[in-house]
Amino acid sequence: MSADSRAEQPKAERPQRSLAGNVLFAGAAVVVLATTLLGAFAAAALLLSPLSAVVPEDGEHAVAVGCMGLGGITGLVLPLILFGMVRGDQDTPRLSAGAAARKILALLVFAGYLLAVAVVVAQLGHLLPRDITTTVAVFAVGFGWMPLALVPWEKLGLGNVLPAPRKTSRTASSTTSR
Numbered sequence: 001m002s003a004d005s006r007a008e009q010p011k012a013e014r015p016q017r018s019l020a021g022n023v024l025f026a027g028a029a030v031v032v033l034a035t036t037l038l039g040a041f042a043a044a045a046l047l048l049s050p051l052s053a054v055v056p057e058d059g060e061h062a063v064a065v066g067c068m069g070l071g072g073i074t075g076l077v078l079p080l081i082l083f084g085m086v087r088g089d090q091d092t093p094r095l096s097a098g099a100a101a102r103k104i105l106a107l108l109v110f111a112g113y114l115l116a117v118a119v120v121v122a123q124l125g126h127l128l129p130r131d132i133t134t135t136v137a138v139f140a141v142g143f144g145w146m147p148l149a150l151v152p153w154e155k156l157g158l159g160n161v162l163p164a165p166r167k168t169s170r171t172a173s174s175t176t177s178r
């Protein structure tokens with residue numbers, strides 16, 4: 001195939017974004033940022049609770065990082081699950097209340113797991129300075145989902161926690177032309 005034949009082909013038009021789509025995206029971004037901020041406040045509340053006896057002073061930032069992570073992931077996935085309950089088509093049917101409840105429970109277990117990882121990393125505050133403990137916490141919480149990626153979720157009935165990607169007409173036409 002030469003470069004000339006590419007120039008002769010008509011260029012595909014990019015779909016225009018709708019105002020409703022932009023408003024939904026902005027609303028979702030606000031929800032994620034708000035829950036992340038609420039996660040930080042939850043960390044402050046946890047550090048003022050009996051958990052403060054478990055976390056050393058140099059490990060407090062690690063708990064804050066974990067709470068922001070669990071707030072962010074909850075704020076990102078929970079609206080997707082709820083959106084899946086009201087929106088559906090032939091390819092991706094609506095979620096039933098039972099399936100949504102299982103997915104929300106899995107999300108809460110994952111959030112608890114992130115908090116547990118943060119508390120374990122906070123124990124490094126006994127040995128390391130605060131800045132290094134915070135840096136380790138960012139990586140531990142950020143990559144804390146990797147062991148959970150190895151669990152066979154399909155066998156537990158939680159195979160599609162996130163809604164499946166929708167097929168577009170552009171991808172459907174490119175697969176039929178081959």
